[in-house]
Amino acid sequence: MGTTGRTETPRERYRQQVREEVKEKAWQQIAGSGASALSLNAIAKQMGMSGPALYRYFANRDELITELVRDAYRSLADAFAGAGAGAGAGGGDGDGDGGAGRPGLAALAQVLRRWALEDRHRYFLVYGTPVPGYHAPQDTTAITAEMMSVLLDACTAEAPGEAAGSFEEHLAGHREWAGSHPDAPPSALRLALAFWSRLHGVLSLELAGHFTGMGLDPARLYAAEVDTLTR
Amino acid sequence: MGTTGRTETPRERYRQQVREEVKEKAWQQIAGSGASALSLNAIAKQMGMSGPALYRYFANRDELITELVRDAYRSLADAFAGAGAGAGAGGGDGDGDGGAGRPGLAALAQVLRRWALEDRHRYFLVYGTPVPGYHAPQDTTAITAEMMSVLLDACTAEAPGEAAGSFEEHLAGHREWAGSHPDAPPSALRLALAFWSRLHGVLSLELAGHFTGMGLDPARLYAAEVDTLTR
DNA sequence: TGTACATCAGTGAACGCGCGTTCACTGATGTAC
DNA sequence: TGTACATCAGTGAACGCGCGTTCACTGATGTAC
Numbered sequence: 001m002g003t004t005g006r007t008e009t010p011r012e013r014y015r016q017q018v019r020e021e022v023k024e025k026a027w028q029q030i031a032g033s034g035a036s037a038l039s040l041n042a043i044a045k046q047m048g049m050s051g052p053a054l055y056r057y058f059a060n061r062d063e064l065i066t067e068l069v070r071d072a073y074r075s076l077a078d079a080f081a082g083a084g085a086g087a088g089a090g091g092g093d094g095d096g097d098g099g100a101g102r103p104g105l106a107a108l109a110q111v112l113r114r115w116a117l118e119d120r121h122r123y124f125l126v127y128g129t130p131v132p133g134y135h136a137p138q139d140t141t142a143i144t145a146e147m148m149s150v151l152l153d154a155c156t157a158e159a160p161g162e163a164a165g166s167f168e169e170h171l172a173g174h175r176e177w178a179g180s181h182p183d184a185p186p187s188a189l190r191l192a193l194a195f196w197s198r199l200h201g202v203l204s205l206e207l208a209g210h211f212t213g214m215g216l217d218p219a220r221l222y223a224a225e226v227d228t229l230t231r
Numbered sequence: 232m233g234t235t236g237r238t239e240t241p242r243e244r245y246r247q248q249v250r251e252e253v254k255e256k257a258w259q260q261i262a263g264s265g266a267s268a269l270s271l272n273a274i275a276k277q278m279g280m281s282g283p284a285l286y287r288y289f290a291n292r293d294e295l296i297t298e299l300v301r302d303a304y305r306s307l308a309d310a311f312a313g314a315g316a317g318a319g320a321g322g323g324d325g326d327g328d329g330g331a332g333r334p335g336l337a338a339l340a341q342v343l344r345r346w347a348l349e350d351r352h353r354y355f356l357v358y359g360t361p362v363p364g365y366h367a368p369q370d371t372t373a374i375t376a377e378m379m380s381v382l383l384d385a386c387t388a389e390a391p392g393e394a395a396g397s398f399e400e401h402l403a404g405h406r407e408w409a410g411s412h413p414d415a416p417p418s419a420l421r422l423a424l425a426f427w428s429r430l431h432g433v434l435s436l437e438l439a440g441h442f443t444g445m446g447l448d449p450a451r452l453y454a455a456e457v458d459t460l461t462r
Numbered sequence: 463t464g465t466a467c468a469t470c471a472g473t474g475a476a477c478g479c480g481c482g483t484t485c486a487c488t489g490a491t492g493t494a495c
Numbered sequence: 496t497g498t499a500c501a502t503c504a505g506t507g508a509a510c511g512c513g514c515g516t517t518c519a520c521t522g523a524t525g526t527a528c
Contacts, residue, residue: 011470011525018471034363036267041514052516053472061515129359130439132265141444167455176446193452194459201432208361213372214408217401221424224398228425228459242492242503249504272481283483284505292482 019057021047026068030121035131038065066137072122073143076115080150083111105154105191109199109226113219116203123207127200149180151192156181158230159188191229198225250288252278257299261352266362269296297368303353304374307346311381314342336385336422340430340457344450347434354438358431380411382423387412389461390419422460429456 008016025043040061041051058064083103103111116123125131168186171193175182178189202225205211206218239247256274271292272282289295314334334342347354356362399417402424406413409420433456436442437449 009525014471032363034267034360036265037363039514040516049471050473051514052474052518055516056471124360127435127439127441129265129355132263132268165455165458167451167458170448170451174446174448177444190455193447194456197432197436197452197456198429199432200436201428201430204358204435205428205431208358210358215405216408216424217405220398220401221428224396224421225425225428227396227398240492245504270481271483280504281506282481283485283507286483287504 015057022054022057022064023068023071026064027119027121030068030125031119035065035068035121035125040064062134065131065134069125069136069140070143072126073140075122076112076126077143077146079111079115080108080147083107083150102153102157103150105158105195105229106226108151108154109195109222109229112199113203113222116207120207123203127204145177145180148177148192151195152178152181152184152188155188155191155195156184159185159191161187163187163190195229198228201225246288253285253288253295254299254302257295258350258352261299261356262350266296266299266352266356271295293365296362296365300356300367300371301374303357304371306353307343307357308374308377310342310346311339311378314338314381333384333388334381336389336426336460337457339382339385340426340453340460343430344434344453347438351438354434358435376408376411379408379423382426383409383412383415383419386419386422386426387415390416390422392418394418394421426460429459432456 022043025046026038029038029042029046038061040054040058044051044054058067080103084101084107162185164186168190171189172186175184175189178184178192181188199222202218202222206222211218211221253274256277257269260269260273260277269292271285271289275282275285289298311334315332315338393416395417399421402420403417406415406420409415409423412419430453433449433453437453442449442452
């Protein structure tokens with residue numbers, strides 16, 4: 001989907017280039033003043049163009065934001081998908097390997113953390129305070145499903161045998177979100193949710209600055225929380 | 232601190248009343264369009280006054296936001312402080328009691344969750360994406376310390392004896408944030424951080440809507456995460 | 463290879479809007495004798 | 496109790512700003528014969 005198979009004309013290529021530059025400047029602007037202050041006019045000025053020119057490339061402000069949101073989701077999903085690739089070859093510092101070239105939970109946790117720290121504003125655009133009045137496009141749920149699938153792969157491989165509690169029973173009957181893995185045991189579902197919520201807990205507090213001044217290394221808390229998953 | 236001992240004059244009382252009404256309308260506006268869209272003019276209009284009138288009550292927009300942030304912190308700290316009060320008397324659904332009238336971790340967890348769900352925007356003002364260009368007043372750190380103190384009380388009571396890992400060792404040497412409990416064992420510090428980060432993990436994902444459409448009850452995930460703390 | 467036409471990028475002026483904030487002023491409320 | 500004065504709430508006009516977006520238009524680039 002997206003790009004057609006046909007060769008790009010120079011004009012199409014140029015269009016694509018300008019669109020990319022607009023998005024780049026948009027990210028810079030978000031970094032400076034947050035997503036809700038995104039201004040088409042300001043971006044145009046920064047690019048040395050007049051404001052209305054941007055309307056050749058984006059129908060309006062909302063479409064630009066939507067594009068940024070989509071790209072943010074995409075980049076995380078791609079990072080997850082690519083996590084397994086270099087697992088065997090790279091001489092990393094003991095990345096958790098799930099076996100069979102599949103990324104383990106520890107590796108995915110590192111990918112998530114790196115992605116988050118790489119760009120705080122991108123993180124917050126996806127996982128921060130919802131932008132008021134703005135509704136994310138539905139195709140982000142499809143991208144989230146992609147990520148979940150990778151995560152559930154790791155979880156089914158590393159989940160404990162049978163630890164049935166009351167919550168696991170609830171999950172057994174409420175697994176729409178794990179559509180890609182209809183046969184995953186409840187313990188794996190539970191593990192995926194623990195991964196997701198615990199790591200976001202540390203990251204969102206850290207990136208919002210709630211650990212600064214506490215004299216504590218967030219990276220070590222993160223590592224400790226990762227440890228709780230596979231133990 | 233804050234209010235002087237002297238009896239309030241009618242004028243002071245009136246001033247206080249108007250200030251409260253301004254803040255009330257401010258919260259309503261934040262609920263509608265987010266904190267970064269807070270507009271003094273709009274609040275004034277809603278109160279049937281002209282814009283400049285508000286400058287009698289707040290020096291500028293930033294001072295109003297600061298006041299809201301402070302109130303938000305305050306309300307959570309008060310909720311924590313009051314958690315122990317009704318523990319023995321109330322006929323709740325099995326609130327975890329820490330003994331000696333002190334609130335247990337389970338009780339504090341419920342307080343936190345209730346506080347968060349009571350007003351999503353208040354939650355996000357404190358724990359969500361930082362408002363760009365705005366710096367929270369430093370006295371919020373003092374309020375946070377209050378909360379931490381209550382939390383650490385519960386944690387020292389409920390922490391396991393000695394579970395020394397590499398992270399606990401790190402904590403033993405980095406405990407500035409736990410100044411109120413200089414003798415708390417590392418396992419208690421670890422427990423407090425787990426409480427804080429895991430519960431915010433669930434809450435921030437839930438309140439940002441990341442569980443909607445997943446067909447999953449966030450309250451049960453929350454309860455399950457609370458269980459992991461005391462186990 | 464050259465000409466005629468269609469496509470498209472970008473401009474500048476304009477519209478209407480709401481914002482934060484200052485300022486000079488009016489009118490009501492409280493205070494001192 | 497009544498008068499003179501000070502304090503303070505609130506108004507309306509104004510300043511300068513930037514925003515999103517529309518529109519008619521110019522000029523360059525590509526396409527068809």
